[in-house]
Structures are given as structure tokens and as C-alpha cells.
Amino acid sequence: MSISTAAHSIGAQLATPVVLRQDDLTPAEKAAQPWTGQDTRLILVAVAAIALIVVLIAWLKLHPFLALILGSAFLSIAGGVPVLDAIKNFEDGVGGTLKEVGLLIALGAMLGKLLADSGGADRVVDTILRGRSAAAIPWLMALVAAIIGLPMFFEIGLVLLLPVIVLVAAKSRLPLMRVGIPALAGLSVLHGLIPPHPGPLIAIGALGAPLGTTLAFGLLAAIPTVIICGPVFSVLAAKWVPVGADSAPLFRADMQRASDGRTGSVTDGAGVGDPEAKRPPSFAVTLGTILFPIVLMLLKALADIIWRSEEANQVRVVLDFLGEPLVAMVLAVLLAVITFGRAVGFSGGSISGKLTASVGPIASVFLIVGAGGGFKQSLINAGVGDSVAKAAVALGVSTLLLGFLLAVVIRVATGSATVATTTAAGIMAGLATGLTPTQAALVALAIGAGSLFLSHVNDAGFWLVKESFGLTVAQTFRTWTLMECLISVVAFGSVSIIWAFV
Structure with missing residues (x-):
């Protein structure tokens, strides 16, 4: 190619307008494009x-x-x-969904299995129901779910609460939706409106909104939303879908074990605890184990709020690591192996078997x-x-x-x-x-x-x-x-x- 030809080619390229690919445009620029x-x-x-x-x-x-x-x-x-x-x-x-959610679902199922078989879930249910009227239970479930949902992803909170929801519905003989909808509402509202959940934090960062103001207004909007869409709406939901606790796979699995002579039925007050559990955990131990991953995630959120600068801070680094959902849930399962496993009388082989069995139903x-x-x-x-x-x-x-x-x-x-x-x-x-x-x-x-x-x-x-x-x-x-x-x-x-x- 001659020098004159090359120069002409370069000049033609420079004169050609640059057309940006869609991938190069920002969301606002894409939205401003004409409809086709x-x-x-x-x-x-x-x-x-x-x-x-x-x-x-x-x-x-x-x-x-x-x-x-x-x-x-x-x-x-x-x-x-x-x-x-x-x-x-x-x-x-x-891959992206299972990477983010799948591992957490598996770990939550393991924690839930040990919670149920140790008698810990029964302990929580008995404490919630003791002296409470049936009318108060949906409100209590909404409150518990809102507290748990503050620092926790929706999927993790649901997996952790599922055994409690099923047992409360079974023992109180309330329709499953009367108990489940308030819990779902508490988890969902917090997930969508309240930092440190990723969605609200993304919106705050993009719009340059003050975190404290958003958090305060978010809580103000969340309270009536949880009330109306949880305990109040659950009355209608229970009429439209009149199913009991026996529709949940967790209930059916426990009933199957009951029929095999391995446990009592959740409907007769005997609970779902394994007979091998000689020393069921106390309410304080049970609550502490359940809240353990929540506290770790909450500490991470507080650290991110307090130390917003990028400068190195060893305390923040440690809390950020421990508060990662995967790390927090792994540590929670290891803690449950002790509090819901060894401490109640389960052998190592029995604990391993329970962890293995917990994954099957969620395949x-x-x-x-x-x-x-x-x-x-x-x-x-x-x-x-x-x-x-x-x-x-x-x-x-x-x-x-x-x-x-x-x-x-x-x-x-x-x-x-x-x-x-x-x-x-x-x-x-x-x-x-x-x-x-x-x-x-x-x-x-x-x-x-x-x-x-x-x-x-x-x-x-x-x-x-x-x-x-x-x-x-x-x-x-x-x-x-x-x-x-x-x-x-x-x-x-x-x-x-x-x-x-x-």
C-alpha cells in the first residue's frame, strides 16, 4: 500500500463518525434512545x-x-x-443465581435441620405460643421476621424461619398463610426498603441520597407496609388459599419420621426433635445460635456505615469478612454443630447424617x-x-x-x-x-x-x-x-x- 493510499484510508476513518455500541451506553443514555x-x-x-x-x-x-x-x-x-x-x-x-443463593440455601437448610432435630425449634415455638392468643401470633411473626430481615437477605431469612413458621402453624392450628404471610412480608419489606440491603444501598449511592435520612424514612414507610401486607392481608390470604402446615415439605418429612417411630408429630405437641437429643437446647442458646449470623452481618453493615472511607482499617476488614453472608452462615452451621449437635447428645456420625439429609429435600x-x-x-x-x-x-x-x-x-x-x-x-x-x-x-x-x-x-x-x-x-x-x-x-x-x- 502506498503512502498516499494509506493517508487517504486514515483520513476516511477519521471522518467517519464514531457509533457507540449499546453496551457502551449508560442506563440513562439507553433509556433516552428512540423506540424501535x-x-x-x-x-x-x-x-x-x-x-x-x-x-x-x-x-x-x-x-x-x-x-x-x-x-x-x-x-x-x-x-x-x-x-x-x-x-x-x-x-x-x-450459575450467578446459585453462586449467590444456592450455597446460602444449603447452609440454611443444614442449620434448620439441626435446629428442628435438636428440639430448638420446638423451644422457640413453645416460647412464642406460651400465653399468646391465636390472634397475636401473626403480629409476633411479622415482628420476628422484620428483626431477622434487617441485616439478612430474603432467601436466608426464609430458610432460617421456615421451620419456625411450619411449627407455629401446626401447633397453633392456624392456617399456614396466616402465619407465613406476616413472616414473608416482614422479610420482603426490609429487603426492598432498608439499608444495608444491596438494593437500597445501590439506589442511595446512585442518587447521592443521605444514608441516615433514607434509613429513617425507610423505617417510617416500612411500619405501615408490614402491618397492612402482613398480619392484615394474611386474613384474606388464608381464606383464598386455605392450606395447613401439612402442605409444607418440612412438615411431611417430619411426619414421615414420626410414622417410622423416630420422632413425635408436630401436631400432637411432641415436636420434631430427634429422640437422640438427650438435652434439648435452652431458649437462650437457641435464640443465640439463630441470631449469630444475623449479628455478624449487622456488624458488617455498621462497620461499612461508620468507616465509609477506603483507607485500611483492620477492624473493618475483619468485620467485613465475618459479615459476608457465606462466611456468617458457615460459622453459624459450625456453631449449630456444637449447640444443636454435640451439646444435645448427638454423635458425630449422627450430625453428619443430619447435615447430609438436610440437602436432599431442597434438590x-x-x-x-x-x-x-x-x-x-x-x-x-x-x-x-x-x-x-x-x-x-x-x-x-x-x-x-x-x-x-x-x-x-x-x-x-x-x-x-x-x-x-x-x-x-x-x-x-x-x-x-x-x-x-x-x-x-x-x-x-x-x-x-x-x-x-x-x-x-x-x-x-x-x-x-x-x-x-x-x-x-x-x-x-x-x-x-x-x-x-x-x-x-x-x-x-x-x-x-x-x-x-x-
Whole structure:
């Protein structure tokens, strides 16, 4: 190539405008792009894929794991994603979900198994029920769940509370939803609105909102939301889905052991403790073991708040390590091996057997939760989240309502509260300039409220609740999904009322 030819080629390249790929754009820039036919196509394909999954599970009775795989394949192919990329997207989603949630579910199941077999869960239940009327139990469950849910991921809190929920429902003879819905509401509301949960922290960072103000307003909005969507809504949920504790897999497993002569029935007051447990743990020991991982995670959160600078601090380094959910749960299981194992009279072989047995019943949950994560990632990588963000921005509504609606549509499309919060906060960071610190805090909470809306088949939490309580897909929609919608709307209403007075 001659020098003149090379110079001409370089000049032509310099004269050509640089076109940014979609991957190079910020969330706000993507949302500001014009609506195209591809966006319409992606929305229609996403709706069709979700409908396909529901039909396969509810009508054709296909296992949810296979239905989610087929739904993901349809979504990617119809959405124009190359086949090899579609497979990788699904695998990445499964791996990412199980990496974050799967290990914690397994550790929580181990802790729950030792808690139940040692008689510790029975001790907690007896203490909660002693001298309490049936009408007070749902309120107590909401309070316990809210306290546990303060520093804890929703999935971990549910796994830890599940044995208690089932036993309380069985011994009090209350419908399972009357006890379970208040606990779910307490966990979910704290997860979406209150730091140090990742969603609220992401929104706070993106919008530059003050942490203390957001925390104070979040607690103010959380109280009425938990009350209305927990104990109050549980009355209706129990009528619409009148199932008892015997629908939960944990109850059925314990009843099977009872029929084999290994334990008493949870319905006759004998509890689910193993006869080998010669010295059941006291209430203080039981509560201390349950709260141990919560305290570690809370200390990590406090350390992150106190020492926000990046400078080295040995105390913060230690607390950050111990407060990581995986580390905290591993340490909690090791502690339970002592307090719920050796101390009550279990042999080493018996403890090992119980830990092994705890994983078997949740194998199906692993598959379903993982596949739900795969479907979520397929939605995200196909570009559905970007399309729904465009639609929300084009509505031209108020800043507070826009933050809420952005989170709602992205949550419905992707199934992830964290993704909804991250994307919506990224968009609002560029659109919410000029807000006061108080207004920024309320917009962050509005985004958190929207991120909880309409949990359905593309949400791993939907399947975790369904499998944990032994519900059908339709029953899960009438209880869990409706409760999440109610939480989202009530929380946003509470935030709007605060907005009107500040």
C-alpha cells in the first residue's frame, strides 16, 4: 500500500463518525434512545415467554425446571439472540443465581435441620405460643421476621424461619398463610426498603441520597407496609388459599419420621426433635445460635456505615469478612454443630447424617431457583430491560412516580429486585439532578418499592416460596405474588405521603 493510499484510508476513518455500541451506553443514555420496532418485538416476546412458562406448569403439569428452560429458549430465539449466546446467557444466569443463593440455601437448610432435630425449634415455638392468643401470633411473626430481615437477605431469612413458621402453624392450628404471610412480608419489606440491603444501598449511592435520612424514612414507610401486607392481608390470604402446615415439605418429612417411630408429630405437641437429643437446647442458646449470623452481618453493615472511607482499617476488614453472608452462615452451621449437635447428645456420625439429609429435600428447589435465574438473565441479555426502561421514561411523569414505574417495569421484565433497583437508579441518576437530599432519599425509596412489584415465574423468590410452602403455581400467585404487589403499592403510597410533607 502506498503512502498516499494509506493517508487517504486514515483520513476516511477519521471522518467517519464514531457509533457507540449499546453496551457502551449508560442506563440513562439507553433509556433516552428512540423506540424501535425491535423494542416492541422484545416486549411481545417477553410476554409470550412468561405466558408459555405458566401454561407449561399450570396446564400441562411440566416440572418448573424444564418449563423455565423451554421458556428461556423461546425468549432468546424469538428475540433474535444467537443460539450459542442464548445457551451462555442461561448458564450464566443459573450459575450467578446459585453462586449467590444456592450455597446460602444449603447452609440454611443444614442449620434448620439441626435446629428442628435438636428440639430448638420446638423451644422457640413453645416460647412464642406460651400465653399468646391465636390472634397475636401473626403480629409476633411479622415482628420476628422484620428483626431477622434487617441485616439478612430474603432467601436466608426464609430458610432460617421456615421451620419456625411450619411449627407455629401446626401447633397453633392456624392456617399456614396466616402465619407465613406476616413472616414473608416482614422479610420482603426490609429487603426492598432498608439499608444495608444491596438494593437500597445501590439506589442511595446512585442518587447521592443521605444514608441516615433514607434509613429513617425507610423505617417510617416500612411500619405501615408490614402491618397492612402482613398480619392484615394474611386474613384474606388464608381464606383464598386455605392450606395447613401439612402442605409444607418440612412438615411431611417430619411426619414421615414420626410414622417410622423416630420422632413425635408436630401436631400432637411432641415436636420434631430427634429422640437422640438427650438435652434439648435452652431458649437462650437457641435464640443465640439463630441470631449469630444475623449479628455478624449487622456488624458488617455498621462497620461499612461508620468507616465509609477506603483507607485500611483492620477492624473493618475483619468485620467485613465475618459479615459476608457465606462466611456468617458457615460459622453459624459450625456453631449449630456444637449447640444443636454435640451439646444435645448427638454423635458425630449422627450430625453428619443430619447435615447430609438436610440437602436432599431442597434438590428440586436448587434446580428451580437456578433455572429462574437463567430465565432472568435471558431476559436481561436479550435487551428486554432496556426496552421497558425506554417506555417508562417516555411517559413523562413526576420524578418520584418515574423512579417507581421504572423499577416496576424492569422488575416485572427481569424478575430481579436488585437488577430493577440498579437499572432504575442508574437511569434516575441522570434524570433526577437538582433534587434536595430529602427528595433524593424518597426517590431511592420509591425505586425500592417498585423493585418488589409482581414477583412471578421469572423470579427465583417465587419458586423458593412455592416449594418451601408446598403450594401450586396458582396458589403462589394468589398469596405471595399478590402480597408483593400490595407491598409495592402500599410502600410507594407511604413514601408519597412523606414526599407531600417534606
